[in-house]
Amino acid sequence: MVNRVVVGAHYGLRDWLIQRVTAVVMAVYSAALAGWLLFQPYVGYDVWTGLFSSQWMRICTLLFLLGLFWHAWIGVRDVVMDYVKPAGVRLAIHVLVILALAFYSIWSVQILWGM
């Protein structure tokens, strides 16, 4: 195989945009949750379970977590692109990260709807 510098994988803009959008989703969720907590006179087990028993809260939390995992995927891939040069090793790390994030996503659903 010739050793050329190859560029032109046309996903730069898409991933950059996704990272921005997921950042906004996470910021809105975090601010809303922090604001809600600030106005609670007492926060205990019953308040937490009460909050997460609402279907809307579960959906929003899942949205936040999926946003976090997608955001993390792009961030981790960017780091790996800078520091891991052999294509085979890089692909293996990418697959492992994707598998871990897919596992976390399924686990998140189980946690949120198992409460």
Add this chain to the structure above:
Amino acid sequence: MKFKIYRYNPETDAAPYMQDYELQSEPAGKMLLDALMLLKEQDDSLGLRKSCREGVCGSDAMNINGRNGLACITPLAGLKEPVELRPLPGLPVMRDLIVDMTQFFNQYRSIKPYLINNDPPPETERLQSPAQRAHLNGLYECILCGCCSTACPSFWWNPDKFVGPAGLLQAYRFLADSRDQATAERLDDLEDPYRLFRCHTIMNCVDVCPKELNPTEAIGSIKDMMIKRMV
């Protein structure tokens, strides 16, 4: 004034080293390049590039006390002693303060830094309105000294794949030109996780640019054009 200057001659030295110099001269009113020329009278083996000595040619770019800049427009009086001078970081050193700029110019060449217009050339010139011409302000002034790209960590990591701030500023200079017709091809070429999107808005480029240009803003404008094209 005391100086510490990076010395390296790949033909004779096993490794680079820092050499001390001292100059008996008043710094007031002088630029760093003036001091370097006096030092060269002391020791003519000191290698550096220079030409216009007024911040127009961009050949005497170097790392001055840890910050990239042009020696010819850096006032001597404001510099902390000993003044530490090193070649531009991240590029191969040819000798002392002289670096091999091939990689930098390869990236510049890759963005096709010329007007692409397939219409038959008019008899006199391709006209622009004053408003269209104003879009090129802050872009055409770049002198390609390399201060910004060699201050950019993304360029240090991937100089063969990331165009770098200087090249991207010039890419936008042609995207913003009303006379250019290759907008789609130019955007296609940059729509890549390396060529444009290795920029993580660190903004060292804006910090060091001796012409006070803003490559980060130009990179943002290219992204805006891509988003506009996509949605």
